[in-house]
Amino acid sequence: MRIGELAEATGTTTKTLRFYEASGLLPPPTRTPAGYRDYSDDATARLDFIRRGRAAGLTLAQIRDILTVRDTGRAPCGHVRQLLAEQLDAIDAQLAELHALRATVAQLHDSAANAEPDTCPPAQVCRYL
Amino acid sequence: MRIGELAEATGTTTKTLRFYEASGLLPPPTRTPAGYRDYSDDATARLDFIRRGRAAGLTLAQIRDILTVRDTGRAPCGHVRQLLAEQLDAIDAQLAELHALRATVAQLHDSAANAEPDTCPPAQVCRYL
DNA sequence: ATGAACCTTCCAGTGCACGGGAAGGTCAAG
């Protein structure tokens, strides 16, 4: 498939796909005689993985590290385990912070929802936050 | 308190404090006769709020919106509730994605931890990922 | 064979959240 089709299929842009290739996230695909990029089907799975990682806040460098280990396989297994453990720790830390923020925002929202409309007259400071 | 003390007290830098002021996150403090910034104590609480939001992945623009509403208080209460609800939704979506990523990374890590060392001979592709 | 819709490389710019460092003013200690 050509770059435009892959971009369409994965909900991204041709610009981003070339950028990912230059950044080492996508392996250089084969080319047609005219020089067009010709992607195989597993590119979509790879891009889905990248998209999931991005949506969860991983950097491209982190995602590239995981993919590189997967691709080369020459890294010692201990290194793979360590890398995955580090990613798990990072994700857990992020989850903890996100849960904490959710709690405070939820509390603010509850007090705003439970307040009487009359307790917030115009021209007075709104103390929901 | 002066800008250096405030930076020290909140674990940030004078550069960041001036940047926050220019970005509308911190109100311009009073000045000493010499032109030095002279912060009141509630600046530390405000910066703690900013720090919590940042740690959880909110942008400065989102934090500024919340702070602006709090400061002016002239926004209708419905707007405040809506803003908080949107933040909650965004946080929940981020949490869901982060949980999903955690699950896949945890699975990879488990299979790596449970694998026999001998099943990963050198020069063979490591299929932990 | 011509026009639209693709594709190529390359270079430059964007938005975010700062950080570096210059050039100069201020303040307390010795």
Place this chain on the structure above:
DNA sequence: CTTGACCTTCCCGTGCACTGGAAGGTTCAT
């Protein structure tokens, strides 16, 4: 009265993840 640590503004640089646009080649339908 000088030294050093602070402060001021101003402007440029950085890293990340793209995004825009120029200049040109390819493919395909009409």
